[in-house]
Amino acid sequence: MPETASPASGRLSRSLALIITEGLAPTLLVGVFLLAQPLLTPGVTWLQSITAAVFTVGLPFALLLWLKHRGAVTDHHISVREDRAPVMAFAALSLGIGVLLLMFLQAPAELFGAMGAIFIGLVLCLLANLVWKLSVHSAVAAYIALALLAPVPALGPALALLLASAVGWSRVRLKAHTPEQVLAGHAVGCLVFAVSLLLP
Structure with a gap:
């Protein structure tokens, strides 16, 4: 007869999964990645990296928290697929505004490359989530x-x-x-x- 996991081990694995999910959430990963750009990419200033982070993840996450507070989304991971499109569309718009500001701040091409990659990923995820989670x-x-x-x-x-x-x-x-x-x-x-x- 196959062994089944004990309740204690099940709780432990779930706790570990929660820590990983929250600690490596998209907002945190992208935010840290952009804030670290002055350390990773020559020529990127802290003002430029902070601007990139604020408009790429800061403002969209603030909107998400506001929507959650109003009950428009179930949680900060937007578990309901149908709720994702408006938030992701706003994130794409916010990122675009951030790019315009970075042009004014004369950010190096490498930072625009990172922002461009994030934008492409955002659009692909948005399109996929229109029909599938x-x-x-x-x-x-x-x-x-x-x-x-x-x-x-x-x-x-x-x-x-x-x-x-x-x-x-x-x-x-x-x-x-x-x-x-x-x-x-x-x-x-x-x-x-x-x-x-x-x-x-």
């Missing part, structure tokens, strides 16, 4: 993990795969997504990373 957590985790870790010699791609897989596991463990939705998210994140290599 693709995992945005997984898409963002795959892209950010590759962007930060792929350049690391030898272990970089493996570490990126580990991070993205951990996020994917957490979403499935919490029953927020199916394995297929997580894998589709990973595919989108990898595609965006591949496109980002062609950008400035």
Whole structure:
């Protein structure tokens, strides 16, 4: 007779999944990635990176919290697929305004490349979520993990795969997504990373 997980181990795995889901949420990953640009990309100033972060994740997340407070969305992960389009559309608009401000601030091309990759990923996730609940957590985790870790010699791609897989596991463990939705998210994140290599 197959062994079943004990209640204690089940609670532990769920707690771990919650920590991973919240600690590696899309808003946090993208925000940290953009705020770290002065350390990662020569020529990017702190004002430019803060501007990028505010308009890419800060304002959209503020809108999301307001919608949650009003009861227009169920939670800050927008678990109901039909609720995602307006928030993601606003995020795309906000990002576009941020790009215009960065042009005024004379940001280097590399920062525009990062913003462009995020915009492409946002649009792909928006289009997918019009008909299917693709995992945005997984898409963002795959892209950010590759962007930060792929350049690391030898272990970089493996570490990126580990991070993205951990996020994917957490979403499935919490029953927020199916394995297929997580894998589709990973595919989108990898595609965006591949496109980002062609950008400035």
